Amino acid sequence: MNLSLTGVLVQAASTPPTFQKPHIEYAQLWPMLVVFGVACLGVLVEAFLPRERRYLAQTVLTLVGLVAALVGTCLIARDLTSLGGVARGLIAAEGTIVVDGPTVFFWGLILVFAIGGVLLFAERRLEGGLSAFAGQAAALPGSEAERQASSQGLDHTEVYPLLLFAVGGMMLFPAANDLLTMFVALEVLSLPLYLLCGLARRRRLLSQEAAMKYFLLGAFSSGFFLYGVALVYGFAGSMQLSAINEAVRNDTQNQTLLLIGLGMLSVGLLFKVGAAPFQAWTPDVYQGAPTAVTAFMAACTKVAAFGAMLRLLYVAFGSDRWTWQPMLWVVAVLTMVVGAVLAVVQTDVKRMLAYSSVAHTGFLLVGVLGVQSASDMTSGQVTSLQAVLFYLTTYGFAMIGAFAVVTLVRDSGERPPSSPVGPASVVGRRCWAGSSPSSSSRWPGSR
């Protein structure tokens, strides 16, 4: 092997080097590029605009960017080319990104929830003209500098670019067609979220502690994910999901590498969705983070992580489903039990919502492990993919709504006059009980 490799190197050195320009399908990828571009613009705004004008500029810029990306997503969804059968889409950016039906759906979903998140971020009436974010994150809690920052009405408007970077990572995560892109997307979506968690204006010690817990456990789990990537690459000889699928079908040696690699990749993804053995961070982070961030994170991260999980398990390891289905059975049952039981004994509403979201993850995992594809079924029946996408849609709206209600309720229990808290909390409360708004007829106990 050594000899043959050296031969290739010598041959490569003798021929004149030619550089092939990579082909990027900008027409299909521009929603994601818009989000990243506006995030960079936001950083520039932060650097060059006077402080009092930043809040308005950042809010408008972020919303315009997200709406433009949403419009682009709809246009792309309309024009997707058919791949034969029910599948539509194309493989873009030299095989690293797939823009197909599910991807476009995830993009739309993430963008809609992100717009909701930005509106919650921008809310300033509840705190008497101040946002929910620390005036100066570097000032020590309880110090003179903090009081000064708060009396001058300072704001951390960096949260908007951070949110946009996270949204960009979330859009890339379910669209990734190779393991390396998936890992980079995982980090791009996680790192801004770690920072956002630590920026609360009130209860800053809790907020900082939540950021540290989220960061250390998140970095730990992405270490597992990365080692899984390395092992699966060792098994398949390629990072491409389609090549991994080929290797899983053909190769009968080296099953150990595949098994351990698959397990480690699953650990990384199950951590991100907050499934049972890895759910410990969820209540702490949801409670400590500013409520607007919690709402954004609860909805969008779960959508993105389930997108990536579906892509990885169905596309790359679909032929190996008998290996991972039993594991997911156990995890799904455990997640539903832990989430439902622990939600009941909580005294803090944000912790209760966090455990409720853990229970939801269990329901979603049941959908994922079904692996009912369109080819197995008669037309008109719901596939696993459709079921999970539908559940994520209802779950996300319910979570954003529920946490939006929590932001309205102050410590004293008063609520601002004429707030829409009534109907929103009724819809939300039915969802916390473990049923999505449209499925209550199947879950009579939740009323």
Place this chain on the structure above:
Amino acid sequence: MSVTPYIVLSSILFTIGCVGVLTRRNAIVVFMCVELMLNASNLALVAFARQHGNLDGQIAAFFVMVVAAAEVVVGLAIIMTIFRTRRSASVDDASLLKY
């Protein structure tokens, strides 16, 4: 040349990092152990790239280095804030969020 010794070494490094994260108290040391896990993955990626004779793994190692650098920036910022507030970087001291 067999790459097996490199894979074994990388798995040992990964295990050391993993055990370190679970047992050490200081947030900085925990974080260093996470970095050790990432670098163990790098070693495995490069070794497998050699075994398969393609460059995917080596390119991935570069990306991982960049990601690890970004993670250091974010992580140290968070740990520094905690340290300035509490005068301690022990992960046991940060225990306000419970139950």
